[in-house]
Amino acid sequence: MHSFYARLLLVLGTLLAVLDTVQADNPIIQSIYTADPAPIVVDDRVYLLADHDENGSTTYNMRDWRLFSSADMANWQDHGVIASIATTFPWADLNAWAGQIIARNNKFYMYLPMRRRGGNTAIGVAVADSITGPWKDALGKPLLENGRIDPTVWIDDNGQAYLYFANPGLFYVKLNTDMISYSGSIVEVSMNVASFGSGREADGTTFAEGPWVYKRNNLYYVVYAANCCSEDIRYSTGPSIMGPWTYRGVVMASAGKSFTNHPAVIDFKGKSYFFYHNGALPGGSGYTRSIAVESFTYNADGTIPLLTMTNAGAPQIGTLNPYTRNEAETMAFSSGVQTQATLDGGLAIINIEIGDYVKVAGVAFGNGAKSFYARVASATSGGKIEVRLGGVTGTLVGTCVVPGTNGWQSWQVVTCAVSGATGIKDLYLKFTGGSGYLFNVDYWQFA
Numbered sequence: 001m002h003s004f005y006a007r008l009l010l011v012l013g014t015l016l017a018v019l020d021t022v023q024a025d026n027p028i029i030q031s032i033y034t035a036d037p038a039p040i041v042v043d044d045r046v047y048l049l050a051d052h053d054e055n056g057s058t059t060y061n062m063r064d065w066r067l068f069s070s071a072d073m074a075n076w077q078d079h080g081v082i083a084s085i086a087t088t089f090p091w092a093d094l095n096a097w098a099g100q101i102i103a104r105n106n107k108f109y110m111y112l113p114m115r116r117r118g119g120n121t122a123i124g125v126a127v128a129d130s131i132t133g134p135w136k137d138a139l140g141k142p143l144l145e146n147g148r149i150d151p152t153v154w155i156d157d158n159g160q161a162y163l164y165f166a167n168p169g170l171f172y173v174k175l176n177t178d179m180i181s182y183s184g185s186i187v188e189v190s191m192n193v194a195s196f197g198s199g200r201e202a203d204g205t206t207f208a209e210g211p212w213v214y215k216r217n218n219l220y221y222v223v224y225a226a227n228c229c230s231e232d233i234r235y236s237t238g239p240s241i242m243g244p245w246t247y248r249g250v251v252m253a254s255a256g257k258s259f260t261n262h263p264a265v266i267d268f269k270g271k272s273y274f275f276y277h278n279g280a281l282p283g284g285s286g287y288t289r290s291i292a293v294e295s296f297t298y299n300a301d302g303t304i305p306l307l308t309m310t311n312a313g314a315p316q317i318g319t320l321n322p323y324t325r326n327e328a329e330t331m332a333f334s335s336g337v338q339t340q341a342t343l344d345g346g347l348a349i350i351n352i353e354i355g356d357y358v359k360v361a362g363v364a365f366g367n368g369a370k371s372f373y374a375r376v377a378s379a380t381s382g383g384k385i386e387v388r389l390g391g392v393t394g395t396l397v398g399t400c401v402v403p404g405t406n407g408w409q410s411w412q413v414v415t416c417a418v419s420g421a422t423g424i425k426d427l428y429l430k431f432t433g434g435s436g437y438l439f440n441v442d443y444w445q446f447a
């Protein structure tokens with residue numbers, strides 16, 4: 001009997017340990033619901049523009065645009081709200097939907113669809129000197145207004161920029177070099193089966209919405225959400241940015257608790273990545289979506305292999321340095337925490353309750369960390385940060401006590417001894433304490 005129970009416990013223990021280590025890292029953002037990924041590589045980081053489904057939505061309830069970034073495709077830093085209908089675009093009133101950012105003229109331009117107050121769906125353009133902002137409405141009015149959405153932008157080799165947009169149909173216009181005006185008329189792309197496949201859209205093709213236009217190795221691509229609903233992702237290729245487009249088939253089948261999807265494709269540090277959205281977070285649905293990413297390899301002829309949604313996400317590139325200041329809102333995965341701007345200009349993780357945690361992937365501790373410190377604030381009586389490795393119930397290497405600091409923005413640095421943190425490990429900051437909100441964390445560092 002005893003040995004039976006001992007063996008059972010051993011099996012259960014092993015099972016729990018396995019569940020602990022195969023912690024999923026898709027969706028890549030867990031603190032809010034995000035949709036319609038639009039990544040851009042800037043220097044050695046990927047910046048990800050996302051739109052944002054309000055928690056609990058049962059229809060589209062989208063008011064602002066968010067920015068995230070990653071140097072390693074596994075740990076994503078939250079940069080907060082970079083534009084919103086209320087503060088950036090007073091001429092609009094609803095529908096902060098899918099956009100895209102591009103760099104030119106030592107500035108960044110961001111094309112965003114929204115509903116003009118008392119009018120039609122329009123595309124606005126915002127401009128910033130730094131991708132993290134501040135972003136300003138470039139025109140004080142729409143760039144164009146014709147009831148279409150889903151702007152995607154590409155600068156061709158000769159310097160001519162093109163803004164594509166869609167739904168219904170697919171259109172493009174030539175942007176001027178100032179990137180905030182256009183020349184010539186809007187061109188409607190011919191929707192035919194040779195270009196977009198035979199499908200269940202009103203025009204008889206598979207093309208639905210969400211085009212993502214780019215060029216790679218002399219081939220132009222338009223990847224798009226197709227065959228509504230639930231949408232899958234398909235693509236077409238062509239010899240020029242203006243086509244003609246040849247239908248190439250499915251990239252990702254419909255799956256994952258969201259009746260829409262939205263593609264984005266980039267190369268970063270020598271690998272190719274496919275971004276999409278689904279409803280994989282707890283509470284997820286077609287109106288509470290989450291962005292995910294997969295890495296992939298193009299076929300030799302430039303075609304894209306069939307991709308599936310995974311919980312694991314993309315492998316980490318390199319490791320994370322714990323001996324420099326790391327923002328608490330840099331996370332490979334998290335449970336229960338939200339982020340908020342601090343009064344001194346950064347972001348912090350907030351709404352921390354007992355049992356919540358943050359995972360930081362692939363932390364290179366080297367020969368061993370001796371101490372951990374974190375900048376914290378608490379309007380209640382605080383709690384504890386358990387520093388664990390390998391899993392949320394993994395090896396405990398240190399425990400930092402967080403006192404009450406008399407305010408959620410009254411920051412104080414706490415420190416504690418660490419032992420046994422060596423090599424490359426996934427770091428888990430597990431939060432414990434009493435009931436209610438315990439404390440906020442601004443940043444952390446090992447020494």
Ligand SMILES: *[C@@H]1O[C@H](CO)[C@@H](O)[C@H](O)[C@H]1NC(C)=O
Nearest residue numbers: 030031032033055056281336
């Ligand atoms: C949504 O709200 C619930 C209830 O407050 C909360 O538990 C959950 O973490 C929230 N999810 C997201 C993604 O914001």
